[in-house]
Amino acid sequence: xxxxxxxxxxxxxxxxxxxxxxxxxxxxxxxxxxxxxxxxxxxxxxxxxxxxxxxxxxxxxxxxxxxxxxxxxxxxxxxxxxxxxxxxxxxxxxxxxxxxxxxxxxxxxxxxxxxxxxxxxxxxxxxxxxxxxxxxxxxxxxxxxxxxxxxxxxxxxxxxxxxxxxxxxxxxxxxxxxxxxxxxxxxxxxxxxxxxxxxxxxxxxxxxxxxxxxxxxxxxxxxxxxxxxxxxxxxxxxxxxxxxxxxxxxxxxxxxxxxxxxxxxxxxxxxxxxxxxxxxx
Amino acid sequence: xxxxxxxxxxxxxxxxxxxxxxxxxxxxxxxxxxxxxxxxxxxxxxxxxxxxxxxxxxxxxxxxxxxxxxxxxxxxxxxxxxxxxxxxxxxxxxxxxxxxxxxxxxxxxxxxxxxxxxxxxxxxxxxxxxxxxxxxxxxxxxxxxxxxxxxxxxxxxxxxxxxxxxxxxxxxxxxxxxxxxxxxxxxxxxxxxxxxxxxxxxxxxxxxxxxxxxxxxxxxxxxxxxxxxxxxxxxxxxxxxxxxxxxxxxxxxxxxxxxxxxxxxxxxxx
Numbered sequence: 045x046x047x048x049x050x051x052x053x054x055x056x057x058x059x060x061x062x063x064x065x066x067x068x069x070x071x072x073x074x075x076x077x078x079x080x081x082x083x084x085x086x087x088x089x090x091x092x093x094x095x096x097x098x099x100x101x102x103x104x105x106x107x108x109x110x111x112x113x114x115x116x117x118x119x120x121x122x123x124x125x126x127x128x129x130x131x132x133x134x135x136x137x138x139x140x141x142x143x144x145x146x147x148x149x150x151x152x153x154x155x156x157x158x159x160x161x162x163x164x165x166x167x168x169x170x171x172x173x174x175x176x177x178x179x180x181x182x183x184x185x186x187x188x189x190x191x192x193x194x195x196x197x198x199x200x201x202x203x204x205x206x207x208x209x210x211x212x213x214x215x216x217x218x219x220x221x222x223x224x225x226x227x228x229x230x231x232x233x234x235x236x237x238x239x240x241x242x243x244x245x246x247x248x249x250x251x252x253x254x255x256x257x258x259x260x261x262x263x264x265x266x267x268x269x270x271x272x273x274x275x276x277x278x279x280x281x282x283x284x285x286x287x288x289x290x291x292x293x294x295x296x297x298x299x300x301x302x303x304x305x306x307x308x309x310x311x312x313x314x315x316x317x318x319x320x321x322x323x324x325x
Numbered sequence: 326x327x328x329x330x331x332x333x334x335x336x337x338x339x340x341x342x343x344x345x346x347x348x349x350x351x352x353x354x355x356x357x358x359x360x361x362x363x364x365x366x367x368x369x370x371x372x373x374x375x376x377x378x379x380x381x382x383x384x385x386x387x388x389x390x391x392x393x394x395x396x397x398x399x400x401x402x403x404x405x406x407x408x409x410x411x412x413x414x415x416x417x418x419x420x421x422x423x424x425x426x427x428x429x430x431x432x433x434x435x436x437x438x439x440x441x442x443x444x445x446x447x448x449x450x451x452x453x454x455x456x457x458x459x460x461x462x463x464x465x466x467x468x469x470x471x472x473x474x475x476x477x478x479x480x481x482x483x484x485x486x487x488x489x490x491x492x493x494x495x496x497x498x499x500x501x502x503x504x505x506x507x508x509x510x511x512x513x514x515x516x517x518x519x520x521x522x523x524x525x526x527x528x529x530x531x532x533x534x535x536x537x538x539x540x541x542x543x544x545x546x547x548x549x550x551x552x553x554x555x556x557x558x559x560x561x562x563x564x565x566x567x568x569x570x571x572x573x574x575x576x577x578x579x580x581x582x583x584x585x586x587x588x589x590x591x592x593x594x595x
Contacts, residue, residue, distance in 0.1 A: 191455075192449075192452060195455065196444075197444065197445070197446060199444070199445040200443065200444040203443055203444065203445060204443070207443065233402075307412060
C-alpha cells in the first residue's frame with residue numbers, strides 16, 4: 045500500500061512540475077543540491093550523502109517518464125528560510141530563488157505555504173515534496189478541526205507531518221520545513237524534515253544561506269522585540285544571507301503569525317534592500 | 326429472506342468458521358421491516374439487566390457511583406471493579422456485560438495514549454466518548470459481530486478545566502448530561518435526579534457526592550455496603566472512596582432525612 049502511494053505521489057509530482065518547470069537539459073554530472081542539505085548543521089544534523097547527489101540518479105521505485113525525457117526536479121536546498129518566536133508571535137522570512145546547479149531557475153518562488161489561516165509552513169529541499177506534503181497536512185488539519193470543533197495545535201500539526209514523511213524515510217524525499225502557528229499554548233514553531241526530525245525551538249534557519257541568517261538573527265533577537273523590530277530583523281537576516289549565498293536571492297517574503305492568524309507583512313526585492321541599507325549606513 | 330440468509334452464511338463460512346446451524350447470527354445487520362435493529366435493542370435489554378450506575382457533574386467535581394453486586398463468600402471483593410480509569414483525568418462506569426466492557430475499556434485506554442502521542446495533548450472527554458461510540462457503532466454494522474452489550478458513563482475534566490459527563494449506549498450514540506443513570510432501575514434514579522439536581526445540590530463537592538449516594542440508595546438494597554463511589558476533582562486523579570467514607574456519608578444522609586422528616590412533622594402539627 046505504501047509503494048502504491050509513493051508511485052502516486054511521484055506521478056502527481058510529474059504532472060505538477062511538467063507545466064511549470066522549464067526543460068533543463070543538463071548533463072548528468074551536474075549536481076543540483078549544492079551547498080548544504082535541508083537541515084541546519086547547527087542542530088547536529090548531517091545532510092545524508094543522498095541529499096547532495098545529482099538527482100538524475102534513477103530511483104528504482106520510480107518508473108521512467110513516458111516521453112523518455114528525464115525531467116530533473118528542482119530542489120531548493122539552495123535557499124534561506126528562517127523563523128523565530130518573540131513576544132508577539134512568530135516571524136517567518138524566506139527568500140525566493142530557485143537554482144538548478146548554477147542556473148537560477150526562478151527569482152519569484154513562493155517558499156511559504158499557507159497551510160490554513162493560522163498555520164504556515166516554509167519550504168526547503170524539494171519544492172514538490174514540500175508543497176505536496178504540506179497541502180496534505182492542510183487537509184488533515186481541516187479534518188481535525190471539523191471532527192474536534194477546535195483548531196489543531198502546532199505541536200499536533202507538526203507531529204502529523206513528521207509521521208507522514210517518516211513512512212517514506214530513505215525513499216528519497218527531501219524536505220526541511222518549519223511549521224509555524226499560534227495555538228492555545230501561544231506561538232508555536234517546529235522544524236520537521238524528511239529524515240524524521242521534529243524539533244521544537246524558538247529560532248530556526250534552514251538552507252544554504254542559513255549560517256549567514258543565524259549570524260544576523262542571533263545578534264539581534266530578543267523576546268521583547270516590537271513587531272516592527274522583529275520584521276526588520278527577519279528581513280535583514282534574509283538580505284544578508286542573499287548577499288553572501290549565491291543560491292539565495294530574489295525577494296524577501298515576510299510573514300507575521302499572531303493570535304488572530306498570520307499576516308503577510310512585506311515582499312522586498314533584495315536589490316532595493318541593498319541600496320536602502322547602504323544609504324542607512 | 327431465507328435465500329439471502331443462506332448466501333450470507335456461505336460468506337461467513339468461507340471467511341471464518343461459524344456454527345453452520347446458527348442462522349440467527351446473520352440477522353442483525355438487517356433492518357426489521359419497521360426500521361428497528363433488533364440486535365441493538367436486545368443489547369439495550371442486556372444493559373437494563375446490569376447493576377445500576379449513576380454519574381453526576383458538579384462544579385469542581387465529577388462523581389460516579391455504582392451498585393456493587395454482592396460477592397460470594399470466597400470471592401475477593403477487589404477484583405470486581407465497575408469503575409475504571411481511562412486516563413489520569415477521565416474515567417468510566419458501565420452497565421451491562423462485564424466482558425464486553427473490558428474490551429471497550431482496553432481500546433479506550435490505548436486510544437487515550439495514542440492521542441497523547443500524536444497530538445501531544447490529553448484527550449478531551451468528548452473525544453474519547455466519540456471514540457467509544459464510534460467503536461460501538463462499528464459493531465452494529467459489521468459482518469458476523471454483535472453489538473457491545475454495555476452502556477457507559479464517561480466523566481472527567483477537559484484540558485481547560487470544564488467538567489464533563491457523557492453517556493453512550495449500545496447503538497453508538499452519545500450525549501452529554503448533567504446527571505444520568507444506567508442499568509437496572511435507571512428510570513427511577515433518573516427521575517430522582519431530575520427532581521433533586523439543583524444548583525444548590527451540587528454547590529460543593531460533598532453535596533454532589535451525597536446526591537449520588539442518595540440517588541443510588543433509592544434502588545440499592547441494604548444501604549452503603551453495596552455502593553461503590555469514585556470521584557475526580559479538577560487536576561487530581563481518580564479517587565475511589567473507601568467503604569468507611571461511604572458509611573460516614575450514608576449516616577449523614579440518614580440523619581438529614583430524619584431531620585427533614587422532623588421538620589415536616591413540626592410543620593404539620595403547628
